[in-house]
Amino acid sequence: MHSGPAPELLTKRSLVAVSHAIEQAALATAEDGPLLVMALFQRMPYLERELPVWARIAATAAVTVVGVAGQRLEALPAGLCGVALGDSEDLAREWSVIALTPRFGAALVAYDRAEVEPAATLESGRLFEGRWAFRRDEALHEALRLRERLAERLPAPVRAAVDDVLLRVRDLPATPGETRGEAALRLVFSRAERAVRARRATGPDGGAVTAKGGPTLLDEPGMRRWTDADGVTASGTLPVALVGVRVDEPPGVPERLGRRTTGREAQALIRAVTAPLRPVDRAVRLTDQEYLLILPSLTEEQAVAVAGQVHEAVAGLAQSYPFVAFAVHAAVTVTTRRPLPVADVRHAVAWAAREGVPVARLAPESAEAPTGP
Template identity: 50%
Template structure:
């Protein structure tokens, strides 16, 4: 067996293209059967997006196995079978597609890093994986054997028998000369696709217009609906996001409070201070006249609480040194894997925090 191909750090956007290429290869007409296909999708919404493709694959394969995390086994396409993965199962963090015939093999194995690529258009497209891709038959054989062993009795007797039959045929036949050429082309393809996506994320010509009218963040980028995947395909249970609801309370310099240019300058100074605290991959969305939603991908609970208290301290320090900003902030936060994000719960928690004069409150994710 050849050396295992080196892993690449790739975004979901690139991996979608690579997985589609492997699925297209499985659907191509070829007299090299029988074929077995394993596909781990992590969550049901991702599989539903590709259901019709796997209906076609199942019609050509001796066995098609779909694995995903869930409470109930979904209805699989005709000719395929679905396997449930426990949230704590090692396979639950995998996005894998393996195609194997006696004469052909292709594989994508991607491990969810639960990290986010700054500048990505959406939370989904910017999810980061440690991934290997290959068009080597023996590499696909290795992955099929691994999945066969790890899934064990969760596979039906028919699926196990079909896999065994293909594996026996593969072992009887030598690998096809020239596999390394296709493999090298696939690696170049994924590397350049990722580089192109990175250039689009950071280049001067990147698209800034949101798909949903009026849905923008404070920097003019696509806002809450598009960025969190509400308008596309997303799923609970994957990338953690720290969500902070922030309310700014401006101090009144006179009985009638700040007005006119003073109020405008105060408001702008508050926004500038708020945005200055964000990391490159974070977003800030206006949720009301003086209320904002901060979205911080891949931040854990302790770091999110620390960020909130540092934000409170930053406004307190600014009040002591700035003639333009005299304001305090109240923060309600959670770290969640839920989609859509729990905005209503955070808004209610923020109202409660204001009445209790509590600078920071947390809710369960």
């Protein structure tokens, strides 16, 4: 936007709240038409979740345009004009919702940072940079920008309808007092955001299990919930590094160490495997010997460094358990696929153990040909 407050850091959770507010404003009955609504959804699953609402918007608006990257848009509800975006163009990173009439305007424009903050789920913690406003001139500015960027991809009748609304909006001055209403909305949104953050800071991590005396791990159902595998998520957005770890110990260790010592050893091992994790990361215990570290936004080299830290931390256990020689093997990949390619990582870890490779790297996204470090 060309005026108003500076861009701010926004979570997906807050963007959803603002988006829904603009959608409800577009659906409200008012004698201030014609109404132009434009939105960019990044990927199709995010639009599919909202299609019933957007079908209602398209049924009442003069023109409704939505953009999605990664696939052709077909069989959309009547009145909803879909624009296919290229995966590599900057509009594919954008989350935008704009509603505009001669007497009303609201706009949200945010750009995906491909980062996360600690949150109840991986999706809800995604971070964007942008801003929003319930002011007509701000919405007009953003509508003009998208009209220029999408012009050649809009069918001629849709382009003419967009231009008609923009011309009528330009002919009228903005409504006085818009900033008063926006100030009240900002107070409501900021208080709701603080309340959610406070609950998250004190609430348990859903799906987590804790080894006695050790750090918190996710089980596989917990991993599916945290990664939104059964909810609304999409491939092609947030990159996630995966580090699969397998720790084998010589046979006969429980008999030689005794039950109590073996329990302490297991707790120490879990602490070693999870030592490099940041607050946004998660660890999953797949079996007694297998772990999966989920590291949002890390590069492959950074993930390889994490695998090296795990090797060093496990090797350091020899000071406390000198008669136990742990064998550690790991596999690393960075993916934007959803659901996460957990099976591919486990296969690569098994390959690394068979071949005696300390850290295997999976081929980018294909995850079919692990290679040595």
